[in-house]
Amino acid sequence: MYQDDNTYPHMDAENIQVTAAGNAGSEDRRQEIVLAAFGLIASKGVEGLRTRDVAAGAGMNIGTLYYYFSTKEKLIQGVVDYIVQHIAVVQDAGSEAAEKTPVEVLHQHLAHLTRMLIDTPEIFRVMGELILRSERDQAIYQILKQADDDWQQYLINVLVEGINQRLFRADLDPALTAHAMMSFFKGAMLQLCLQTEELERTVAQFEGWLLDRR
Structure with a gap:
């Protein structure tokens, strides 16, 4: 489903840039990711759902995206819930x-x-x-x-x-x-x-x- 990568990076402190303020607004961050994924599917179809594009659309790096949605299934679940x-x-x-x-x-x-x-x-x-x-x-x-x-x-x-x-x-x-x-x-x-x-x-x-x- 994710066209640019099928494996997930090692989740260390350097990959995940989440501050205390970011944790406080974690639901907002999750919503931003879901909206970015939703927009990509609406415009390009499921085949166009790329992790780098989702992260860019949400204004974050890929490590942060994986922090909130560690698998593609969880991201799709977030879109369906939305x-x-x-x-x-x-x-x-x-x-x-x-x-x-x-x-x-x-x-x-x-x-x-x-x-x-x-x-x-x-x-x-x-x-x-x-x-x-x-x-x-x-x-x-x-x-x-x-x-x-x-x-x-x-x-x-x-x-x-x-x-x-x-x-x-x-x-x-x-x-x-x-x-x-x-x-x-x-x-x-x-x-x-x-x-x-x-x-x-x-x-x-x-x-x-x-x-x-x-």
């Missing part, structure tokens, strides 16, 4: 969350994904690159599978609750329905001619199919 954080809907706290029906929760989630697809397509572009690479890279496959499993379980929980409340159709298979929704959004990023209005109407129609009309 994507998941942006895709996930922050749930309302307290009574507001309790008052939302499963239909409203699902609508909020799908509307958020739709806006992300429209406003920040690079998020899905990077995810698409990683999905394609996962067919040949078992480590990336396992990272993405965990993210997919978590996403699918979230959708299943919402659907099951909606079915139990007789808001969604009783004949829905929650697992298959969740899989269909996930597949739609993964595939939507490949629809180059799909306009904003078409995307929103398609999602609205999908939601309509789920409802119990009795």
